[in-house]
Amino acid sequence: MSQKKKARVYSREFKWRAVERMLAGEGVSRLARELKVRRKLLYEWKDAYQCGGVEALRTRGRPRQGDRLRRAPEAKTERGALLQARQRIAALEQRVGQQQLEIDFFAEALRRVEAVRAERSGRKEPRSMRSSENKPRKAD
Numbered sequence: 001m002s003q004k005k006k007a008r009v010y011s012r013e014f015k016w017r018a019v020e021r022m023l024a025g026e027g028v029s030r031l032a033r034e035l036k037v038r039r040k041l042l043y044e045w046k047d048a049y050q051c052g053g054v055e056a057l058r059t060r061g062r063p064r065q066g067d068r069l070r071r072a073p074e075a076k077t078e079r080g081a082l083l084q085a086r087q088r089i090a091a092l093e094q095r096v097g098q099q100q101l102e103i104d105f106f107a108e109a110l111r112r113v114e115a116v117r118a119e120r121s122g123r124k125e126p127r128s129m130r131s132s133e134n135k136p137r138k139a140d
Helices: 012-023 028-035 040-053 067-071 080-122 128-134
Strands: none
Touching: 012 028, 012 040, 028 040, 040 080
8 A cells, every 4th residue: 555645834034035045046956856846836835925925924724814804915025916916806806706696697597587477477578668668658
């Protein structure tokens, strides 16, 4: 049977030193081989560092409840500010999409309710259409 690999846990200082080396211009592929970590992980650490500094380089486990509810730390660099802005835009776009789904759902539900009401009262079209036809028109 195969043995499951244990997840490596990296200290905040280890991550910070790796990011500092990246920012100093050291090659990411070579650094990843030397430290025995994935390149993607190094880039994730770098983005986190640029967004929130050393405090953003989390250690193992879930963030505490207070940490999750707290606002994102102020970006230390222009790239960090850009990353934060992109994350905020993505979150807002997701929220707008969810709201549009809800609007579409309720619009369809309202249309169906109007159709059922019209059918029950013996009318062929919804009330809103019929009421406009019965109004006397003003002479021009």
